[in-house]
Amino acid sequence: MLPRTGTNTASIDVRTALEPNDFPAVPSIIGDISALSKVLKANDRNSRLQVLEKARELVRALETPRETMIKHTWAQNTAFTAISFGVDTGLWKQWVENGSNVPQKVSSLAAQLRLDPAVLGRFLKHISAMGYIIETGPDEYKLTNFTKSLSLPIIADSYPLCLWSINNALANLHGYLRETDFAEPTSATDGNYQHAHHIKADVFTHFQENPPNGPRFNNLMSGYRQGRPSWMDKDFFPVEEKMIDGFDPSGDGVLLVDIGGNVGHDLDEFRRKFPDHPGKLVLQDLERVINQIEHLDEGIVRMPHDFFTENPIKGARAYYLHTVLHDWPDDLCVKILSRVSEAMKPGYSKLLINEQVIPARNAHWEATCLDILMMSLLSSKERTEAEWRNLVEVQTGANLRIVRFWSVGNGVENLIEIEKVL
């Protein structure tokens, strides 16, 4: 039996904790950064991300274990709380309205927002110490590009939403796993999230029933996708050849159905990228979410639909699920996929699944952190290629067959092309 609490079983010298994590690697990382800097361009995503990863590697190598521990357990979570305080109180919005490039005094911001200057001053000092605002004088700061962006709901809303929903669940996860004998969670309505929040509902219902967290979640989904490679781009998936060529306008004449499409950001992008597309675009999500749509092209059909029930759109050219199946354990994914399969026309309709595909080695941290969140919030997971094959072709069956896994870049963004055979 492994010890489950901190017992004094350390077998290394305590000085290890005070030495840099990997000092011998430092010269070669600096060499890599120097070489990469020669090809670095602000508008070239790949070279920028390569340098960024190397810079992170450098920080990890130079830090001591004690410094890493303090950063993880004290510095980052307090910065998260301080930034979130700013979102909740309207600080970042007000600051930008006052002048996004103008240094501001703590006392005048506190007076404008009716806040205690002592509390605001302490939060801002920490945010400044963490490098997210710049100190320009005594109790005076100016915004950085990051903190200016906190005036945008698609960046800002994630902070209070995640502090409330995710952090609570993460703090509960170890205890929950211990209680369940460390079994992989599989219940969408009686898992860690429900235990942490003392509720029976699934995460999406919980968000929607606790305003303003429903709209905040929609903004988070909108912010998350910004700047990522998109399957609709030419170098990713051949939309013309796979979806538009061979489109049959008879019947309902639907080109693309976005199932669980939230407030329609993917279809909006599709319409912008393919303005002359044939057929209809249909957005489906829960009624409450459809009713929260603020801006959406009038040409996109809005349809309240629960994806566990029969899909009313039959024989569309393509059905699309984006970061939907990672929200659900296998048994419920089988139900969602079965409802889609029933609506598909064999040999004509496609199912496109836009999700993480976790590689056997060298998984990206954006995918692995989501995997832990899925376990903690939804008793679900990010899946490997083998798990996707098993879920779609074996567990669901229903004549679904994976045609190809499409991907670009670091593999975080993937599109699984599926057809229904006779």
Ligand SMILES: C[S@@+](CC[C@H](N)C(=O)[O-])C[C@H]1O[C@@H](n2cnc3c(N)ncnc32)[C@H](O)[C@@H]1O
């Ligand atoms: C992680 S979000 C993904 C949203 C969107 N596809 C995207 O990638 O931006 C999951 C979506 O599933 C929707 N959803 C949850 N349960 C649903 C259900 N039973 N029927 C239809 N949609 C549902 C949520 O409202 C949410 O918009």
